[in-house]
Structure formats: structure tokens, C-alpha cells
Amino acid sequence: MDFAWSEEQQAFRREVIRFAQQELNENLIERDLHEEFSWDAWRKCAKFGIQGLPIPQEYGGGDADMLTTVCGLEALGYGCRDNGLIFSINAHMWTSEIPILKFGTEAQKKKYLPKLVSGEWVGLHAMTEPMSGSDAFSLLSRAERKGDRYVINGSKTFITNAQNAEVIIVFANLDPEKGAAGITAFILDKDTPGFTISKKLHKMGLRTSPMAELSFVDCEVPVENLLGKEGGGQTIFTVSMEWERICIMASHLGAMQRMLETSVKYAKERRQFGQAIGNFPPISTKIADMDIRLETARLVLYKAAWLKSQGKHALREGSIAKAYVADACIQQALDAIQIHGGYGYMTEYQIERELRDAISGKIYSGTTEIQKKIIAGFHGLSDVPSAAPARREQG
Amino acid sequence: MTEPGSIKAQLMPFVMENAQSKGINQVSDDDSLTASGIIDSLGVFRLVSFLEETFAVRIGDEEIVNDNFESVRTIEKFVAAKLAAKGEKAATR
Numbered sequence: 182m183d184f185a186w187s188e189e190q191q192a193f194r195r196e197v198i199r200f201a202q203q204e205l206n207e208n209l210i211e212r213d214l215h216e217e218f219s220w221d222a223w224r225k226c227a228k229f230g231i232q233g234l235p236i237p238q239e240y241g242g243g244d245a246d247m248l249t250t251v252c253g254l255e256a257l258g259y260g261c262r263d264n265g266l267i268f269s270i271n272a273h274m275w276t277s278e279i280p281i282l283k284f285g286t287e288a289q290k291k292k293y294l295p296k297l298v299s300g301e302w303v304g305l306h307a308m309t310e311p312m313s314g315s316d317a318f319s320l321l322s323r324a325e326r327k328g329d330r331y332v333i334n335g336s337k338t339f340i341t342n343a344q345n346a347e348v349i350i351v352f353a354n355l356d357p358e359k360g361a362a363g364i365t366a367f368i369l370d371k372d373t374p375g376f377t378i379s380k381k382l383h384k385m386g387l388r389t390s391p392m393a394e395l396s397f398v399d400c401e402v403p404v405e406n407l408l409g410k411e412g413g414g415q416t417i418f419t420v421s422m423e424w425e426r427i428c429i430m431a432s433h434l435g436a437m438q439r440m441l442e443t444s445v446k447y448a449k450e451r452r453q454f455g456q457a458i459g460n461f462p463p464i465s466t467k468i469a470d471m472d473i474r475l476e477t478a479r480l481v482l483y484k485a486a487w488l489k490s491q492g493k494h495a496l497r498e499g500s501i502a503k504a505y506v507a508d509a510c511i512q513q514a515l516d517a518i519q520i521h522g523g524y525g526y527m528t529e530y531q532i533e534r535e536l537r538d539a540i541s542g543k544i545y546s547g548t549t550e551i552q553k554k555i556i557a558g559f560h561g562l563s564d565v566p567s568a569a570p571a572r573r574e575q576g
Numbered sequence: 577m578t579e580p581g582s583i584k585a586q587l588m589p590f591v592m593e594n595a596q597s598k599g600i601n602q603v604s605d606d607d608s609l610t611a612s613g614i615i616d617s618l619g620v621f622r623l624v625s626f627l628e629e630t631f632a633v634r635i636g637d638e639e640i641v642n643d644n645f646e647s648v649r650t651i652e653k654f655v656a657a658k659l660a661a662k663g664e665k666a667a668t669r
Binding site for chain 2: 360558
């Protein structure tokens with residue numbers, strides 16, 4: 182086992198932190214208040230190479246392995262306080278770039294990936310519907326083959342990046358009689374007639390990341406915009422979620438470290454009863470808990486990333502990391518607020534926003550309850566077939 | 577008749593236990609495992625883990641497609657191709 186980052190990864194980490202701290206945190210309190218996405222920060226991230234990190238060089242990406250990608254995203258989460266921007270970037274990478282990279286034709290990769298990597302285009306996937314959230318594969322959107330085109334009808338909700346997207350990967354059922362096996366993915370351009378952003382949505386946290394409902398009315402896409410195979414939507418979705426759950430939580434690690442350091446600094450500086458509050462066990466113990474939480478969260482997440490970097494699958498480990506880090510980040514924010522007392526509750530100190538942003542981690546990319554359902558499934562429990570043995574330790 | 581030790585012989589207990597948990601007691605070589613619900617989206621990943629561990633092969637994300645996991649026959653063919661490729665790689669070392 183090697184727990185050390187290479188010299189190159191350490192240098193990369195430092196460079197991402199420097200870039201993020203200098204370039205990405207402007208006017209954040211105001212932007213959070215007014216739900217403003219920063220195109221300037223988005224473009225700077227793309228120019229730096231964030232959006233293209235794991236994409237092969239031939240499509241304009243950085244060709245980074247999974248661990249290096251996680252290293253970069255953790256550093257981004259540490260240096261950039263705009264968790265909404267980071268959320269938008271992650272949604273773009275794991276639900277549009279990766280599905281196209283893994284399941285797209287060469288023509289699709291050449292058409293879409295360079296512009297997604299450069300940040301010129303924003304991508305998203307449209308999966309969740311008003312009546313299908315956790316039960317994602319019960320979606321009601323329908324696709325029908327008509328000659329050399331597919332016609333898509335349906336509505337989607339909670340769609341991240343909706344207002345900014347050029348490229349929409351939409352999931353619809355092509356053969357409802359087959360149930361979930363009929364779900365198919367299509368690449369849709371935003372100018373397709375019949376496609377509309379039907380309603381902007383407002384959120385408790387991640388407010389700088391746009392979200393909306395989408396409507397598809399007789400949207401026609403050419404057959405060459407089929408992503409993967411007919412009926413392959415379930416797998417495309419699950420693969421992209423496996424990537425997303427690991428990578429998106431890496432940025433939470435960075436935020437957790439930032440909250441720990443901010444709390445340590447405050448505990449040393451803030452004086453009550455004639456001494457620094459950090460000298461009082463209720464505070465110092467909380468700091469220690471925050472450190473333990475960060476360290477253990479890193480271990481579970483790095484393990485999942487390491488498996489992927491070895492070319493192995495990590496659906497179970499990704500779900501463990503997602504569930505664990507999401508809870509840990511929320512508790513980290515609660516502890517940070519408690520240590521800061523009244524100041525922590527004030528917008529100006531920018532810690533209350535961390536809590537509002539962190540709560541979403543238990544919901545997006547599959548709720549914590551769904552992660553536990555997946556984990557239980559690997560042990561033959563829940564509604565998953567009970568044949569296979571629990572996954573052995575890999576290595 | 578399934579040959580002991582063959583790919584199919586090692587695969588069938590996994591498939592049958594999954595099928596039986598869905599109330600299906602018979603699976604022929606060409607039955608669709610996905611359409612019948614024997615293998616769902618999570619089941620595919622469990623199947624992939626099973627195949628990787630049982631046959632010591634690596635299965636990439638892009639290989640997790642219906643064409644490879646649609647039926648016992650396609651899985652058998654897919655694993656055979658993976659093993660053959662692995663054998664060729666080892667022979668050229």
C-alpha cells in the first residue's frame with residue numbers, strides 16, 4: 182500500500198489550490214444570495230484544465246488517471262469556496278463527458294468532447310423525473326424510433342446546469358414493455374425543437390449552480406445521436422454514477438479540510454474566560470473529531486479511487502465513499518459553526534453556506550439511503566438477487 | 577450437457593441463483609437476462625465482479641453493454657474472448 186501522492190501529484194495539488202484561491206472566490210456571498218453562476222470562473226477552470234482532467238489528450242483533455250483526478254478535485258474543493266461551481270463542473274464531467282467517452286461513437290467523441298473539455302459547451306444529463314427520483318429506472322419519458330430519427334417526449338426535474346447546457350444526455354424508455362431494459366440514452370442539442378427549460382428551480386444550497394426542469398415535446402434526434410445501444414441506458418447511467426460518486430465527493434474532502442483549518446485558526450485566536458477557546462476540551466475535542474473525520478473520509482474515498490485507477494470497478498466502494506463523506510462533510514460544517522459560535526451562523530463568515538451546500542451531498546447522485554441499498558445489494562440483501570458472494574477485498 | 581469446469585458450468589450457478597430469487601426456475605442459453613429482470617443495472621455490476629474474480633479478467637466500463645451480458649450464451653462468448661485475448665497477451669510476453 183502506498184498512501185503518498187507522487188511529487189508530480191503534490192505539485193499539481195499545490196498549483197490547483199493556488200489557482201482556485203486566487204481566481205474563483207470573488208463576490209461569493211453576493212453570488213450565493215442572487216443565485217449567480219460564474220461564467221468567468223467556469224472558463225478559467227476549463228482553461229486551467231479542470232473540466233478535461235480525465236479525458237484523453239486526443240480530445241483535448243489532461244489524460245489524468247482517477248487518483249490524480251481526485252487529487253485535483255480535492256485541491257479544487259479546498260481552494261475554491263464556490264461549492265456550486267464545483268458541483269456544476271462535476272455534473273458536467275461525470276454525466277456528459279464520461280458517458281460520451283465510454284459509450285460514444287468516435288464521431289460523437291470528436292464532435293462533443295473537445296468543446297466540453299474546453300468549457301465552450303456545458304453538458305448535463307437528464308434522468309430524474311417528477312415521479313422517478315430514487316427509483317430512477319421507473320422513468321416515464323418515452324422515445325420512439327421513426328425512420329432515421331428518435332422522437333422523445335417527457336419531462337425532467339432537478340437538472341443541474343440546465344440553463345447553461347448545450348449538450349443534453351437524456352434518458353427515455355424506448356421499449357416500456359421491457360421495463361428498465363428499455364431505457365436508452367440520447368444526445369440532444371439544446372436547440373432541438375420541442376426542448377424547453379420549463380422552470381427554474383431555487384435551492385437551499387449550491388445556489389451558484391443553476392438547476393431547472395426540462396420539457397421534451399416531440400423532440401426529434403437523428404439516429405446517430407443514440408448514445409451506446411438501444412436499451413443501454415441503465416448501464417450508462419450506473420457507470421456515470423460510479424464515477425460521479427467518487428469524484429464529486431473528493432471536492433468535499435477539500436471543503437472539510439478548509440473547515441478544519443478555519444476552525445483551528447479561530448479556536449487559537451478567539452479568547453474567552455481569559456484564554457484561547459481552543460484550550461477548552463469541548464473545543465479541542467471537536468477539532469480532533471474534525472481531523473479524525475477528514476482522515477477517515479479520505480481513506481474510504483481514496484480506496485474507491487484507487488480501485489478505479491487500477492481498472493477495477495468500485496460501485497460498492499463508491500457508494501460507501503459517497504454515503505460516508507456526505508455525512509462527514511455535514512458534521513464538519515456543524516462542528517465548524519459550533520466552534521465559531523454566533524459568528525459561524527452569520528453569512529459574513531461563510532461557514533453557514535458550507536452547511537447549506539454540504540446537505541445536498543446526502544441527496545444528489547443517489548440519496549444516502551440509495552447508497553446503502555446498493556451496498557446491501559452486494560451482500561445479497563434488499564431486492565437484489567442473493568446469489569453472488571459478498572465482494573472480496575480487491576488488491 | 578454442460579462440461580464441468582467450462583465457462584458455462586461456472587457461470588450457471590450465479591445466473592440460476594439470481595433467477596430463482598426472481599421466481600424463475602429455468603434459464604435457457606438465449607433467454608434475455610435483462611428483459612426478464614434476472615440481471616438489473618446493479619446486477620450487471622455484480623455479474624462483472626463475479627466474472628472478474630472467477631475468470632481473472634478485467635472488464636472495462638465500455639464493455640458493460642447489453643451485447644455482452646444479454647444472455648448466458650453472450651456472456652459465455654464474451655468471457656471466452658477475454659480469456660483468449662489474455663492467453664495471447666501472456667504468450668507474447
